[in-house]
Amino acid sequence: MHRRQERPRSARGWHAVMRFVRPLVAQAALLWVAACGGGGDGAGQPEITFAASLLPAEQAKYNTILDEFTRQTGIPVKLVAVQYAQIRSSVEAEARAGRGKLDLVELDLPQLPVMRPLMQPLDGITSGIEALRDAVAEGAWEVTTAPGAGGAERTLYLPHRLNWQAMVYDSEKLPEPPGTWEELLAAARAHAGAIGLKCARYEGLICDVFPFIWQAGGDPLRPDSAEVVQAIEFLRELSAYFNPAVRSYQETPVLEAQRLGEIVLHFNWPFVVPLLREQQLLPSPMKVAPGAVRPPCQGAAPGAPS
Known part of the structure; x- marks a missing residue:
């Protein structure tokens, strides 16, 4: 199991990440906060790096959302469109190194269990989880949580881009x-x-x-x-x-x-x-x-x- 290396963030930085998450939830898929990573330009300027598996048409729509987020917050978002397997290997490599670039990642359902040790729990760093939970089917929410220390439930993932065949x-x-x-x-x-x-x-x-x-x-x-x-x-x-x-x-x-x-x-x-x-x-x-x-x-x- 890889240990996470926490990196400091300002309250504004974390708030910005969570404000970023919520509009994407409205678009519907699974979005995660990566436990390791190193957004920013190295000079204190916050930046979010988001890796997702997207088609070109989807990428254009996401860029529209992210541009609006940047306009409202002043925080740039770098969207990296790659395959799920590449996202997983990148997160695992960053976890081994103890540093990296990814802040938010999208993965496919089969990868959720093996990626749990590398995820940053969302409890305490975002608001509105209970309201979101009320709006999501119980079966979809079951995969977002895992037992933490003392058996307490931790929220590791947020439902995003839920869909049916x-x-x-x-x-x-x-x-x-x-x-x-x-x-x-x-x-x-x-x-x-x-x-x-x-x-x-x-x-x-x-x-x-x-x-x-x-x-x-x-x-x-x-x-x-x-x-x-x-x-x-x-x-x-x-x-x-x-x-x-x-x-x-x-x-x-x-x-x-x-x-x-x-x-x-x-x-x-x-x-x-x-x-x-x-x-x-x-x-x-x-x-x-x-x-x-x-x-x-x-x-x-x-x-x-x-």
């Missing part, structure tokens, strides 16, 4: 998106070999499977329950109509497969919307619909955030 479908081949499991199966039978799920062996497979379990009223942590069995049996039946390449599909490959007409529908994150618009594929022929479909004879169960 959507169904991306070819409206020329599917005039209406499937609204139930029965309709999804019927569409699959009509377009055998053209159904896409992210079935590569990575966390995206879980993101595609779990919504079916939730829709059946099941709990992924109870795999032997009747509801989970129902969902898995349905997916087994649906898999007969998957594209043969599904074992290689991740977010980008499955989107490319649909762009090339190899599949008629798949489930993906909101980042695909601006990409499809740039390629003039949205709103036609591609369209987007709610990602989770209801099981037959049951009402829709609530989904869970990514």
Whole structure:
């Protein structure tokens, strides 16, 4: 476990960081305060360095927010757009060195547990956490905290950019998106070999499977329950109509497969919307619909955030 090296900050500096966090929370993702780092120009001038995994279109929107923050506070923010793996390796390297540049970082959910020892607890250096907690789904908040000394709960992360998967479908081949499991199966039978799920062996497979379990009223942590069995049996039946390449599909490959007409529908994150618009594929022929479909004879169960 790497020990953090605390660095001095003025009250104004910490207040500025937290004022910076709150507008981004309104944009919706996961934002963290890095425990090590060394913002500023070395002469006492505060500066915030924020590393996030962003597409070019997203980066432009973030820069607009950050420019407004700088205008209001006089504190510049350096936005570093890199991949999640690079952010993690940078934080770990700075922790080993005991110094660095990062103040705020965005990471993907699977990285939260291993990064906990390197994070600066937010309790006591920001306000409004309880109000934010009231506005966030309980399941999303559970991953933001960890036990501290004496078992007291510490807030290490803030929910930021919460989103759900959507169904991306070819409206020329599917005039209406499937609204139930029965309709999804019927569409699959009509377009055998053209159904896409992210079935590569990575966390995206879980993101595609779990919504079916939730829709059946099941709990992924109870795999032997009747509801989970129902969902898995349905997916087994649906898999007969998957594209043969599904074992290689991740977010980008499955989107490319649909762009090339190899599949008629798949489930993906909101980042695909601006990409499809740039390629003039949205709103036609591609369209987007709610990602989770209801099981037959049951009402829709609530989904869970990514």
